[in-house]
Amino acid sequence: MEHALEVRNVSLRFGGVRALSEVSFAVNDGELFSIIGPNGAGKTSIVNCISGRYRPTEGQLFYHGRDITALKPNARAPLGIGRTFQNLALFHHMSVLDNIMVGRHHLLKNNFFTGALYWLGARREELEHRRKVEEIIDFLDLQSVRKATAGTLSYGLRKRVELARAMALEPKLILLDEPMAGMNFEEKEDMARYIVDLNEEFGMTVVMIEHDMGVVMDISNRVVVLDFGRKIAEGDPATVLADPHVKRAYLGEEDEVLVDPDDAPDHPSVAERVA
Amino acid sequence: MANASLIPAGDFRTSYAADTTIFPTKTSRNTAILGVILIAFAPLVLTGYWLSVLIQIGIFGIAALGLNILVGFTGQISIGHAAFFLLGAYTSAYLNNNLPIPVFFTIPIAGVITALVGLVFGVPAARLKGLYLVIATLAAQYILIDFFSRAEWFSGGSVPASANPFSLFGYTLRGDKSYFYVVLAYLLVSYLLVTNLMRTRDGRALVAVRDHYLSAEIMGINLTKYRTLSFGLAAFFAGIAGALYAHYQLVVSNEGFGIERSILFLAMIIIGGIGSISGTLMGTAFVVLLPEAMEWISMELKGGTIDRALQLNNNLTFLREIAIGLIIIAFLVFEPDGLAHRWRQIKAYWKLYPFSH
Ligand SMILES: Nc1ncnc2c1ncn2[C@@H]1O[C@H](COP(=O)(O)OP(=O)(O)O)[C@@H](O)[C@H]1O
Ligand SMILES: [Mg+2]
Numbered sequence: 001m002e003h004a005l006e007v008r009n010v011s012l013r014f015g016g017v018r019a020l021s022e023v024s025f026a027v028n029d030g031e032l033f034s035i036i037g038p039n040g041a042g043k044t045s046i047v048n049c050i051s052g053r054y055r056p057t058e059g060q061l062f063y064h065g066r067d068i069t070a071l072k073p074n075a076r077a078p079l080g081i082g083r084t085f086q087n088l089a090l091f092h093h094m095s096v097l098d099n100i101m102v103g104r105h106h107l108l109k110n111n112f113f114t115g116a117l118y119w120l121g122a123r124r125e126e127l128e129h130r131r132k133v134e135e136i137i138d139f140l141d142l143q144s145v146r147k148a149t150a151g152t153l154s155y156g157l158r159k160r161v162e163l164a165r166a167m168a169l170e171p172k173l174i175l176l177d178e179p180m181a182g183m184n185f186e187e188k189e190d191m192a193r194y195i196v197d198l199n200e201e202f203g204m205t206v207v208m209i210e211h212d213m214g215v216v217m218d219i220s221n222r223v224v225v226l227d228f229g230r231k232i233a234e235g236d237p238a239t240v241l242a243d244p245h246v247k248r249a250y251l252g253e254e255d256e257v258l259v260d261p262d263d264a265p266d267h268p269s270v271a272e273r274v275a
Numbered sequence: 276m277a278n279a280s281l282i283p284a285g286d287f288r289t290s291y292a293a294d295t296t297i298f299p300t301k302t303s304r305n306t307a308i309l310g311v312i313l314i315a316f317a318p319l320v321l322t323g324y325w326l327s328v329l330i331q332i333g334i335f336g337i338a339a340l341g342l343n344i345l346v347g348f349t350g351q352i353s354i355g356h357a358a359f360f361l362l363g364a365y366t367s368a369y370l371n372n373n374l375p376i377p378v379f380f381t382i383p384i385a386g387v388i389t390a391l392v393g394l395v396f397g398v399p400a401a402r403l404k405g406l407y408l409v410i411a412t413l414a415a416q417y418i419l420i421d422f423f424s425r426a427e428w429f430s431g432g433s434v435p436a437s438a439n440p441f442s443l444f445g446y447t448l449r450g451d452k453s454y455f456y457v458v459l460a461y462l463l464v465s466y467l468l469v470t471n472l473m474r475t476r477d478g479r480a481l482v483a484v485r486d487h488y489l490s491a492e493i494m495g496i497n498l499t500k501y502r503t504l505s506f507g508l509a510a511f512f513a514g515i516a517g518a519l520y521a522h523y524q525l526v527v528s529n530e531g532f533g534i535e536r537s538i539l540f541l542a543m544i545i546i547g548g549i550g551s552i553s554g555t556l557m558g559t560a561f562v563v564l565l566p567e568a569m570e571w572i573s574m575e576l577k578g579g580t581i582d583r584a585l586q587l588n589n590n591l592t593f594l595r596e597i598a599i600g601l602i603i604i605a606f607l608v609f610e611p612d613g614l615a616h617r618w619r620q621i622k623a624y625w626k627l628y629p630f631s632h
Pocket of ligand 1: 017039044045046
């Protein structure tokens, strides 16, 4: 069977730092796959390699059998790879609606010429895609903030807008880097349900980095565990968590080690929320 | 308060088409139409002097709009905009003088040629950031100006090039009164085009590149393409404006289009509002009217103590430059969002009056 994604012997070095060492794993088409591991284990680095932000020092990446190792980041969206970021990366001064519309960039054909004329198909196309965006807005319950400037939203809402933007490019493979970090219980519950829907209803293959073990156990089909840039386990969630290496690596001492204060997302200040 | 919506309660949109119009409400659209109609009567009521001021605001407003695409929307910087303005002016004059093409056509052609030259300079500039980008655009300014002073065949070299009045197939428009309408038409079309651009794919891509280039790239946006494109678009409007200026002044020369003019263009968009389309015009009006206001003040003070102390008449140009410098700094410090933002707040205040607190 052809894999949606195959990571083959990927190593990544930053000067003397080995962020990844010969990491290999494969994600099946339609799977909900989680990457876990302590902070600094290399989880974000692997997602950056898949989305094209980092180029592996060694090794290869295959997407539906196609070698994408050296592909430019902006050439990956049209192939159907979308992602969200661990530290929010919205277009701060744009409205929620426009943020999500940017996600449809590669699906739109109007250009600076037809766009400036708002004619020759540009208008019709914009309105068609606006309809698609409204469906995503409805799905993620963002109706009340669609006209708000993204930078003024609460942390939890911004995370959701990022998900909406990634969904808008209609990915076949969606990469979610800590989609629930910094959320309260209720927000996490909503987010977990959205992710399951992405996978089951929208048919997207999901690769998720998440620290909340409860969620990972609940919703993932399979899990890979990284530690110090190496893969230490892979398999279904229950087996992986029972693995002695994994226990030693980071489940050992306390239950909540998974939330490292250093990696806590920066919450917007109260002033920022009110502004 | 700053984010108070200006849409009256009860104004519900029934379709996405109605929700994506340029004007958010019927009232705002009618106000704009009324404004344009009133402006169209200007030549009938204004003196020649004030009409020329309006024409200048119109022409420079088009050039500043181009610069705002580059600086305000794409987050680049340029201190070479005046050179592209001049390129448009020389190109249109040259084409019309040497080929049987009426001015009506040479103006847009000059815009396109200036845009192509802008793209050429944009290719290296799009790969640079910060100070390096500033230096690169400064180089563009000097290279072009140097070219104009050397290429006698193109620009007349040390003698100013002459330009013909606006013409179309043998029919010639003479005088400010009719030229005012030419500029008004170009101004309206330019602002309409840019407004449309900003609500469609490529305009959003430019802003995305400005706001967060890494995630823009993940959304499939080619950063280099859009940064280069924004130089081309900026140059296009500079070229159009320059061409309009050439056939208004009827001569073109390098004088007055050095780097200080490029900085004045930047002043227009900083004062009006970086990344604001309507603010661009407000900022341009401000910068064009400022010397007029200063002249008026110096006239009022004539003969008084302040006049004697500062020798206002002799130092007017000098004082004007200081004033513009101070005003730019004041806007950067106290009103970084420009006049457009202040204007929105004033409107919001009056909408809610007397319950604004
Ligand atoms: N751009 C970078 N430059 C230098 N070091 C980096 C960079 N990105 C990641 N690293 C290093 O690589 C290691 C793995 O980081 P990361 O992938 O962010 O871990 P995780 O997401 O699992 O917390 C860390 O030691 C981090 O400091
Ligand atoms: Mg991380």
